[in-house]
Amino acid sequence: MHDNPLRSLPPVNAILADAGLAGLVSDLGRETVLAAVRASLEEARAAGLRGDPVDPHPGRLARRARELLEADRSTLRPVINATGILIHTGLGRAPLADEAIEAVAAVARQYCSLEIDLDSGERGRRTDDVEGLLRRLTGAEAATVVNNNAAATILSLRALAAGREVVVSRGQLVEIGGSFRLPDVSEASGARLREVGTTNRTRLSDYERAIGPDTAALMRIHTSNYRIVGFSESVGIAELAALGRSRGLWTIDDIGSGALGPGRPPVDGDDPTAAEALAAGADVVLFSGDKLLGGPQCGIMVGRRAAIGRVTSDPLMRALRVDKMTLAALGATLRLALAPARAARRIPLWTFLTVPREALRERAERLASSLRRDAGLEADPVEEKAYLGGGSTPFEPIASMAVRIGPPFPKGIESEGAFARALRAADPPVVGRVRGGAVLLDLRAVTPEQDDAIEAVVRRIASA
Structure with missing residues (x-):
């Protein structure tokens, strides 16, 4: 038995x-x-x-x-972004500056003066610090912050046009990631959209004819994730704001990507900036903090005092407000942005944008040579095109360099897809892109310190 x-x-x-x-x-x-x-x-x-x-x-x-x-460890892990997409939504968008990280740590580990005036001892407003910085950077009369730009859109429509109409060009009824559509946002806010023009052409006269007793606002939305070219026409924010003023209507400009002003950030794209929109007469300008600004996820609203005042007094504001860590990171990022030359060195996204291709070429050649010599791989430096991503200037490439690996691949790895999976499963995970039978590791959004980590990961995979 x-x-x-x-x-x-x-x-x-x-x-x-x-x-x-x-x-x-x-x-x-x-x-x-x-x-x-x-x-x-x-x-x-x-x-x-x-x-x-x-x-x-x-x-x-x-x-x-x-x-x-x-x-059982967390699936939320740091990764090396070798995709060539700088504002990668799937990878957490832009990394924060060291100053922003230190500011978050400082307020996270102990109590802080979030809503108390240390001079008077009385209750204060949590957004006072960043409001002052945003006013200096954009020329706005007032500013406030919520948890993302979708929330900023909902709140501004609700505060300024609930139960009434907002006139918008049909060609600007965008859908962003996650099937998030502007008509759905409008419905959630209580405002009604009045579409004008056609998909490719909208004139000022279209807005003028649509204005009626129920109209509360005119709205422009920057179509940052697609572009209509050829036989097309749209109305600039200056013309739209002038029309709004003449009819006693609010003008809302959703610029989305979050450029503060010329040179902030140092990019040559055609994205509108908050400072320019305000100077053109917009009452409220909306944008993201975690895209071109290179800060934490949040939605920023800048504009006239009367408009922002209505937004901040809306009951929904409390539900959408940001916490102390977001405010600390945003404040530190905005302080860096006051001096564009310093920001280009300290805000990671801005640094990635300004690194010369020749500097990337030297790193790519060095990394490829090491992988050929020490890992026995087919690895070559190649010229590539990176992109901002995150819905920002998707059609304007940024000159970059990448290391092209394979084929052939290490023993036991039969395809480029399997090699890419092995890179993602490594510690630290390396996320590249697959093309033409090879894996490309683009260095545009990789720091020089991460080159050694990439080499170590690839060598471990090759020797396994």
Whole structure:
């Protein structure tokens, strides 16, 4: 009669005594490690009940517990962005400046003066600091911040036009990522959109004819994620704002991508800027903090005091307000932006935009040479085109350099897709792009310090 294989399984304490788990107990806590040990034992018991072989060795059960603990780690991990897309929504958009990170850490680890005036001891407004900076940078009379630009759009329409009409060009009824459509935003705000013009041509006279007793505002939306070319016509914000003033209507300009003004950031695209829109007469200008500004995710509203006042007094404002960490990161980013030359060195996105291609070429040649020599791979430096991404100037490429790897690929990796997956599964994950049977690692959004990490990851994959 055969012995029951389940009787050979060691007790929990025998597995916990494994040296490989001892450090994890101090780092993760005994209860967390204990749960993983019990899960590894349960897997072994299930195998025995199915009639499969059971490995009773405490060391191997401890190793399985470590694997379970590793699999349980957060899926939100730092990655190296070698895609050539600088504002990559899937990768968290733009990284923050060191100053912004330090500001977040400072207010996160202790209490802070979020809503208290330290001079008077009375309650203050949480957005006072960033409002002052935004006014200096854009020339606005007032400003406020909510959690993203979609929220800014909803709140501005609700505060200025709930129950009434907003006139907008049919060619600007955009859909952004995640099937987020402007008509749906309008419906959520309580305002009604009045479409004018055609998909490719809208004239000032179209807006004029649409204005009626129910009209509250005129709106322009920057179509940053697509472009209509050829036989097309649109109305500039200066003309639209002049019409709005003459009829006693609000003018809302959603510029989306978030350029503050000329040279902020240092990009030669045709994206409108907040400063220019305000100077042209817009009452409210909306934009993102985590796109061209290179700051944290938020929606920024700048404009006339009367318009911003209506927004900040809306009851929905409290539901959409930002926390102390977003305000700290935004404030630090805006302070850097006061001096564009310094910002180009300190805000990562702005630095990525200004690195000369020749500097990237030297790095690509060095990295490719190392991978050929030390990893035995087919690796070559190639000229590439990077893009801002995030809906910003999608048709204007940025000269870049990449390292082209394969084919052939390391032993056991049969395709470019498999090699790209191996890079993403590495520590740290490296996200590149696949094209023409090879994997491309674009260096435009990679810091020089990350070159060594990329080399180490590829070498580990090649030697596995």
